[in-house]
Amino acid sequence: MSKPVVAVVGRPNVGKSTLFNALAGEMISIVKDTPGVTRDRIYADVSWLDKEFTLIDTGGIEPESGDVILSQMREQAQIAIDTADVILFLTDVRQGLVDADFKVADMLRRSQKPVVLAVNKVDNFEKFMPDVYEFYNLGIGEPKPISAAGKQGLGDLLDCVADHFPQGLEGEEEDERPRIAIVGKPNVGKSSIINRILGEQRVIVSDVAGTTRDAIDTDVKRGDREYVFIDTAGLRRKNKIKEELERYSIIRTVTAVERADVVLVVIDAAEGVTEQDAKIAGIAHERGKGIILVVNKWDALEKNDRTMREYENELRRILSFMPYAQTMYISALTGQRVEKLFDAIDTVIANQTLRIATGVLNEIVTEAVAMQQPPSDKGKRLKIYYITQVSVKPPTFVIFVNDKELMHFSYTRYLENKIREAFGFGGTSLRFFVRERKEK
Template sequence: MTFTLAIVGRPNVGKSTLFNRLVGKRLALVDDQPGVTRDLREGAARLGDLRFTVIDTAGLEDATDESLQGRMRKLTERAVEMADVCLFLIDARAGVTPTDEGLAEILRKRSDHVILAANKAEGTRADAGVIEAYALGLGEPIRLSAEHGEGLNDLYAQLMPLADEFAKRAEAEAPETDIDLDEEEDDAQAFSQPTRARPMQVAVVGRPNAGKSTLINTILGEDRLLTGPEAGITRDAISVQIDWDGLPMRIFDTAGMRKKARIEDKLEKLSVSDGLRAVRFAEVVIVLLDAAIPFEQQDLRIADLAEREGRAVVVAVNKWDVEPEKQKKLRELREAFERLLPQLRGAPLIAVSARTGKGLDRLREAVAKAYDVWNRRVTTAQLNRWLTGMLEQHPPPAPGGKRIKLRYMTQAKTRPPGFVVMCSHPDKLPESYSRYLVNGLRDSFDMPGTPIRLYMRSQSDKNPYKARKKAGPSSLRKHLAGRPGG
């Protein structure tokens, strides 16, 4: 049985640094300036033999209105209520502040289990702050240094009895179930399909303020991610595991990506690089466009990036509920899509409204189909029959008067589909003929939109006996003369 630990505190006390330390990876963005974290980020933590879920939260501030800070505070308060244990972090060097005192009062009322920790406690400068922490009335503070990994043994000692308590409670509440002996066999047969243990990885990308967080909240059916009218609210690539109408999925909300020349802030650079990492980790990428300003240069770059990374791509046009002439706009979008993104020919283009939820059923179907196509395999026999027909319909060119011969074809990989063609002079085959074959693969084997990799491999056309010296009459007489009775 695992439990949930929420790390809370005011801004810039080291919550994200401790989160990264517990999960063993640099998942959360860390910077000297306060207020870097805005959303709730979950991770699988490991401390000794303890396994639990840790939540990194935004810094709690004295804001209760509908401002950005106020919405961040509400999200953090929600994390406090749903977590089993709260780890209240203060800055030992700065000492206890009035904000810390107010947060301690909130935690006493809303959380059953609160652990107090004084972070940045290395050195004698922190001694006074650690002593001040006793006045918060939350017990003896743990002396921590998240950056250097000090004090984690003390944290383990406080978490261990709580973990045992949660384990006993879960064991008592767990219903008796019959063991299905065929369960493992069923999983083996359906290994290619997403499961709860191995969900489909989906990243939602786009320019700032396209509605990515709102879209994911609507799919979830709850306000899990921070949203608002301000552009660039999301900074971290936040992942959430969901079951979307029977489709197990881990969906990543990424920071909005602007043109590289416009990015000057160090933190925004970190946010964009975190989003790019999510794209490389994903299996399906949803490129979200704004219906009012679709297919801008940055949208094209983002879609092209997903294709170059070999990911299945679905293009969704958001804010469709406020579009006045829907049919005309849809025709214009399809024409622009085919013209501006030929490398994604056949990829689904879905009109959605993240605010109202309209079109999300079609988006889910498009994501499921894109994933299936991305994993599709074609038999070698089918490929070679198809290749024969393609060569008869349009033979390859003959540079220098000698025709290039394409002899054999097989599928070498999936995710995305990759094909190898054995041919003579692969370096002389023009790119246009490769595109002809790729487009034929899309049409003939129903693989729209997914990236297709086509590799040309050299197959020697030389006669293996050509280098041998031809035997003439004289050499034949010498050969016979050397034989007995010759």
């Protein structure tokens, strides 16, 4: 089941980043070997009590004239409305209520999405409460007083946010159909692939405010299997500055990936793999999704007998953090190998949900340990007691050892390779947790 998405919206200097950092705080895990992950900190995974959600910061606004601020606020609110399950609207008790707040509140109210109103910079609840009550005038419910800098009131705020999370997501639970997200830079041919799969020119909704994310799910039936394709191509804003567009598309990518089982990362054959591709693939890798690298427009390349091998090597070099990803070379234009995508998707889904018996796993690990001694430090050697698989999507394993400190990253990687040699697990990342057990 996908995690709910919470987006933060607010005027300049009301403390959006402070709140973002207070909530994501130390819990933001930056995966070291994934390129470009959360350098710009657009999103973070947050857990509150037993709930997990993805927090999105919809962007900074340059303080200029009132009009510019207002149009950027609208833009932000639109991103939040398009992508979020819950919108966190942040205001500032010291600046008080301003015109822009009313206009954004108006948009948010019309969106029919749940909105939680937070009033920031309330360091002294007694003193500022009368000013907080003023925010009732926005007409979007009860204002929650918080201090992001002092980390006060955040618990109540999160309780309130979590109350709006979809309960057991009606319809989602029974929906066992695999969800496939098609992601990639603009113009790599994401919609052409969907159209080719559907065998018809579907109308792509563009430049229409309020194109919700639900409108871009496409049901596809093939043989007796059904799939849901999540397409991120729907919205392309004209006249957007490149950075803003990039930020917007990353937010859209995160929300699509969050809801998917398998992610098709589409790459333009002629352009080769770019840093932006690596960033997008990194999001899917971080989230432990099934991944297929789809090189589109393959028909447009001049080829000889080495082309594919050289291309594959280059892909593997740049995306070295995900050696397990499957690759497909297709052309949405001519339809070359598009049908084969389904076989690849089915394989990856099977691998994502593969469960391995504990006995078999331990045999493999015992053999691996015999072939390559575990690391030791100051005369103390790592002992691996046993390994067991605890969950799927992605397959997740717990390894019990005598001393966690001795379990080097490289040795975990070695064991992963041995497990992959035995079971393949193509197209899916594997997660390993190391637990310590004192010797009896």
